[in-house]
Amino acid sequence: MAAKDYYATLGLSRTATEDEIKKAFRKLARKYHPDVNPGDKAAEAKFKEINEAHEVLSDKDKRSKYDKYGENWQHAEAFEKAGAGSRQYGGGGTPFEGFDFQQSGGSFGGAYAGEDVGDLFDQILRGGRRRPHRGQDADYEIEISLEEAYHGTNRMLTMQGAKPEKLEVKIPAGVTNGSRIRLAGKGGEGSGGGPRGDLYLVVKVSPNGRFERKDDDLFTTVDVPLTVAVLGGEVTVPTIKGTRLALKIPAETQNGKTFKLGGQGMPHLGKTGNGDLIVRMNVTLPTKLNDKEKELFNELAKIRPAGQAAS
Template sequence: MSTTAKRDYYEVLNVSRNAGLDEIKAAYRRMAIRFHPDKNPDDPEAEEKFKEASEAYAVLSDPEKRQRYDRFGHEGVSGEGFTGFNSESFVDFADILGDIFGFGDFFGSRRGRSRSGSQRGSDLRYTMSLTLEEAATGVTRKIRIPRLEVCEACSGSGVEPGTRAETCPTCGGRGQVGYRRGFLTVAQTCPACGGTGRVVPHPCRSCHGRGRIEKETTLEVKVPPGVDTGVRLRLSGEGESGVRGGGRGDLYVIVSVEPHELFEREGPHLHMKLPVSVFQAMLGATITVPTILGERREITLKPGSQPGEIIRIRGAGMPELGSRGAGDLLVHLDVVVPRKLSKEQRKLIAQAAALAGEQLTEDDEGLLQRLKRRLANEA
């Protein structure tokens, strides 16, 4: 720990110089919860704050050390901070954090961290936005992802080249320390070195001792046909590099499919609204419709087709993920009535209406008759 410009312990915990033990405890708890390394992975600033607060707490919570610190400042307690506390302050420390993180979690090995300090790299997530066409055909995409790679300068050791790691003074290299709890002496992972038994006096300057450096990588991702929003593609071993020989994490590409202007997706099926003229609906017609795969399919409207009628084209929907099957395309007829008619059209259509026995001016009686006829037809 650097000795230059060491901050005042009271200032570190943000308590007054005559604060009681409870107040000091509460202040430290707040900071420990906020800056704990498990909550702030790969954040050196938070880690530094955590260490600083722990050191301040180790001194100020001990009446004897606090007295010495009050009289002589940092000189009076040098070497008695976080890395050098004795078993008494250690017990206190365990008590205060035990109920926050779970005793085993903090003093035992951290999640994914082994005895040797190796740790698997984190999994990464990347959200890939696709058009519906791309989701239908499948696509190969180049993506750029920033991720932590093993530092080349120190080969991931975190030790500045030309210097060496040293035996941890707290545990004497054993990786474990004993502390008393009532009658018992319990062995726990050494908090100063995380159980590795080694400390690094000169951290690598390229990676600040982290052993890894953020780098941007370009990857080619093959997206199979048929994916939908929320589908996760796992790229094994394309996550972040591990720490000290730990394996690489995975990369998860999360698919997000954009809405389409023509087609609406429902699982493997697609819906589309097809505007047809009232004449096509009345007389019947053959119409060519586009599919999502860029093909053209002919559909036949029967004479007398109704608004909202659905024509199903089998197999013209979305390909099904991981199979040769495909959904259907459901064409919803949207019958459009012309807003304007020519004189000639008007005359002919009026004739057709007269032939159908339609009255263009309808009294209440006529409307009732018509509704009854219609109900009878539908029954």
């Protein structure tokens, strides 16, 4: 049975940075995820290999042990106590190199036939009892709209395994880019009677054409006719919840002026209350003037020549 090379699984060199490991994992996970390849057992197996490699290489302590002891990194303490720590296995070797586990009649027989070498060694150390291992944690990116982040939403996921499981996940109001939602016991299968790992949904909030988000505040721009900006009046402001509000602005409102509508922003995640909506004024000039309008602007130009300070 070929030794596992986690670096090769992710297509990386042994000098890969944490960022390179993360990028490689995300790229491969999207390609081989069971939701993208329903019913494809090869893709499902590849996805498990990718998860396993990422779970080890993304953890500094586990990676250090793996670089030293290869796929049997979990037995590092036992190896060091036994004096095996003087040798590095580089991800491709094994502390059992040099031992012949094959007999003339086939594979190593008895109760250990077909066992992984690491599991076999673990059983020897523990008097034949197989050590339980917790399953691997896994990340899964899920994209939602800004409106869904405001209201909260649900997603239906299909969990792959011996028995595929459909799971409805609630995404709370106020989530931000990078929010992680933990689904306990929904990750990789454990071994030796160990529990399953956890699944973490990593939220990605897609950009919105109307609103820009900064923390829990929202920013938007509304057009204001020149006459309203000069004389004062009302402008209509859209909100993320889908309603529209009337905002009174004073006379002589300048282009770029901002007004705050309290509590009209995003919900505070896990708390009460909302952020604010910041509204920027974009004063628009009239076009296609008729003769009367041109005459009035000419009169204004005579009263207030260009460059003249306000009296």
